[in-house]
Amino acid sequence: MKNLFIKTICFTAILVYSKGALAQTEAASFIRAGESDSKKLIGAYLQPITKGLASGINDAWYSTAKPLGLFGFDIRFGFGASIVNNDSKTYTLNGIGINSDPNGKFLLTPINGDRNTNQPTIVGDGNGSKLAVSTLNPIDNSRIYLDTIRSFSGSNSPVSLGAIPFIQISLGLVKGTEIMFRMMPIQSGDFTSSGFGFGIKHSISQWIWGVEKLPIDISGIYTFNNNNLEYAFGSSFLDADRNSANALATSEYKNSQKLTITTSGHQFGAIISKKLSFFTPYAGFTINRATSQIAMKGIYPILSIREKSAGIYEKFNDNVTDPISFANTVNSTRAALGFRMKFLLFSFGAEYNHAFSADQFSTFNATFTLNIQQLSPIPKL
Numbered sequence: 001m002k003n004l005f006i007k008t009i010c011f012t013a014i015l016v017y018s019k020g021a022l023a024q025t026e027a028a029s030f031i032r033a034g035e036s037d038s039k040k041l042i043g044a045y046l047q048p049i050t051k052g053l054a055s056g057i058n059d060a061w062y063s064t065a066k067p068l069g070l071f072g073f074d075i076r077f078g079f080g081a082s083i084v085n086n087d088s089k090t091y092t093l094n095g096i097g098i099n100s101d102p103n104g105k106f107l108l109t110p111i112n113g114d115r116n117t118n119q120p121t122i123v124g125d126g127n128g129s130k131l132a133v134s135t136l137n138p139i140d141n142s143r144i145y146l147d148t149i150r151s152f153s154g155s156n157s158p159v160s161l162g163a164i165p166f167i168q169i170s171l172g173l174v175k176g177t178e179i180m181f182r183m184m185p186i187q188s189g190d191f192t193s194s195g196f197g198f199g200i201k202h203s204i205s206q207w208i209w210g211v212e213k214l215p216i217d218i219s220g221i222y223t224f225n226n227n228n229l230e231y232a233f234g235s236s237f238l239d240a241d242r243n244s245a246n247a248l249a250t251s252e253y254k255n256s257q258k259l260t261i262t263t264s265g266h267q268f269g270a271i272i273s274k275k276l277s278f279f280t281p282y283a284g285f286t287i288n289r290a291t292s293q294i295a296m297k298g299i300y301p302i303l304s305i306r307e308k309s310a311g312i313y314e315k316f317n318d319n320v321t322d323p324i325s326f327a328n329t330v331n332s333t334r335a336a337l338g339f340r341m342k343f344l345l346f347s348f349g350a351e352y353n354h355a356f357s358a359d360q361f362s363t364f365n366a367t368f369t370l371n372i373q374q375l376s377p378i379p380k381l
Helices: 006-015 028-032 035-056 250-256
Strands: 073-083 106-110 130-136 143-150 159-161 166-173 177-183 186-188 191-203 217-232 258-273 279-297 299-309 312-321 324-343 346-355 362-372
Touching: 035 073, 035 159, 035 258, 035 279, 035 324, 035 362, 166 191, 250 299
Parallel strands: none
Antiparallel strands: 073 159, 073 166, 073 362, 106 130, 130 143, 166 177, 177 191, 186 191, 191 217, 217 258, 258 279, 279 324, 299 312, 324 346, 346 362
């Protein structure tokens, strides 16, 4: 059987340093286990990816509370990762409700171990259990054995995806206001990344009597961000069994099958910083909301059995469209601690974000920036 997700899994795995751990997975068998159970299995396995992306999409927008001066600008490159907690490294078949669909045609039965045995997620450790896949015999209602598969293997990684690599351009306006725009353009073979973001930072210390005289900067911030990752299966697509009925043209399967990951989020909060020569430490407190969705798009042939005529049965390709889709939403307050080191026109920054909610990972990120603080004297208004 072809590996339906070879390129998909490799794409996801590369991003969390786990390509080798997943190469042997026959993911097509999970889809053949039924729409409900395949979503549960793949959703549980990739949950750290959706949770990590949702946790990190609001990262790395700032490295100081001081807004750029009038017509000042900077060009920033950044990336980040999410720190995986232990609860997101394993799952159990019972815990995700395998075989609980009363209308399910397929059955998954652990061969070595039981339904409460821990299975690794993509960032977990070890190999998953062997599972027997069977379906209902339409003649006598007995079970027909279809396949033996092994649940997904883990990569034993302490981190998951966070802030996808981005380019950000910021511009200083009047009255301590800075606007920010973000892009994520990547094109490499079958992989594409696109997206946009915008934000605004405004000095609030200037409006508080006495604070404007202190050697610190305090600003408010709001940001919105959206990114889309897409990976086409290309030559590793799942084709139909040409000896069975109901097969579509090969090109229909090849050209449609792909993996998409869509993430969007926004945040608002406050930042405080203090410039010490070339070194600027800062702290922030923000309220965040973000959603990340993974979907398997396209047409996929799932080999099954049907009654051709009275008492006569045949194998056929049951063509399933867009079989997998699941999402993770996080809502959290976060505290950030970071620093910026500036040398002439260039700066480097690093930041840690602590999430106070269990449904979100803590994150870290790094940024590299070309910075022109101000191009024009601020006019007296």
